Amino acid sequence: MTLEDHAGDVVGKARKGLGVAPEQVTEAGGFTAESYAKFEQDGTYDDLPDLVKIGELLDLNPGKLATIVSGWCPRAADLETNKTVRQITTNEGMEVHCYLAWDAGTREAALFDTGWSAEPILALLQENDLGLKHLFITHTHHDHIAALTPIRSQFPEVELHSSSPNAPEQQRNQPGQVVELGSLQITSRETPGHADDGVTYVLDNFPGFAPKVAMVGDAIFAGSMGGAPNHYQLAREKVQSEILSLSAETILCPGHGPVTTVAEQLVVNPFF
Numbered sequence: 001m002t003l004e005d006h007a008g009d010v011v012g013k014a015r016k017g018l019g020v021a022p023e024q025v026t027e028a029g030g031f032t033a034e035s036y037a038k039f040e041q042d043g044t045y046d047d048l049p050d051l052v053k054i055g056e057l058l059d060l061n062p063g064k065l066a067t068i069v070s071g072w073c074p075r076a077a078d079l080e081t082n083k084t085v086r087q088i089t090t091n092e093g094m095e096v097h098c099y100l101a102w103d104a105g106t107r108e109a110a111l112f113d114t115g116w117s118a119e120p121i122l123a124l125l126q127e128n129d130l131g132l133k134h135l136f137i138t139h140t141h142h143d144h145i146a147a148l149t150p151i152r153s154q155f156p157e158v159e160l161h162s163s164s165p166n167a168p169e170q171q172r173n174q175p176g177q178v179v180e181l182g183s184l185q186i187t188s189r190e191t192p193g194h195a196d197d198g199v200t201y202v203l204d205n206f207p208g209f210a211p212k213v214a215m216v217g218d219a220i221f222a223g224s225m226g227g228a229p230n231h232y233q234l235a236r237e238k239v240q241s242e243i244l245s246l247s248a249e250t251i252l253c254p255g256h257g258p259v260t261t262v263a264e265q266l267v268v269n270p271f272f
């Protein structure tokens with residue numbers, strides 16, 4: 001799976017987050033105006049830009065930025081190792097992932113976002129003989145919740161969880177709350193920035209000591225982070241304190257692009 005963001009996206013997100021003009025990055029990186037515009041657009045360049053100067057200007061780690069520029073691909077994690085967590089990808093002009101996790105004993109399932117379409121979710125539930133007990137929303141951007149209505153009409157009893165201020169009180173995530181899904185335990189960590197109601201869900205206590213899984217929404221991507229032009233510093237701080245503080249082997253499941261781990265992001269992600 002290709003990365004959600006190429007190097008030009010990474011630099012562009014940092015530039016917009018900090019309110020830096022394109023001309024400043026053009027000069028720091030040794031671009032022409034034209035070649036910088038192209039770099040932000042598609043990540044390509046003719047002459048290797050000065051990543052140290054760009055890093056200094058935009059508070060990005062230059063070594064990690066070089067890793068992304070060199071075409072890094074995540075390889076520390078895939079979901080194949082955990083048979084009770086699945087990624088479901090749908091595409092309606094934009095590709096988005098949602099995730100289904102379940103307890104093998106009770107056959108109770110929890111859905112994390114809905115993506116564009118209910119069909120693949122319903123098929124997966126049926127295939128694995130699962131009942132949908134919980135629906136956790138990482139943030140209320142449309143691509144993540146587009147299939148909310150059909151899912152809820154199919155499962156009227158499903159318990160909704162979100163950090164949206166518009167959600168009824170009893171559906172809102174509470175600090176310290178642990179939701180039990182069979183033997184699995186699900187907790188939430190507020191990760192606003194990309195979205196005001198952004199939240200990360202951590203699944204723990206898998207059988208066989210399988211690593212924790214964090215459903216991060218668009219807070220962090222493999223090699224990048226969700227765009228946060230209005231709350232950029234908050235977004236970075238929350239990813240650092242709430243996600244990258246999880247144990248190193250924790251598998252990060254983003255809404256876009258490939259899965260990764262905390263350890264891998266600490267090594268390659270230029271924002272952190």
Ligand SMILES: [Fe+2]
Nearest residue numbers: 139141195218
């Ligand atoms: Fe989003």
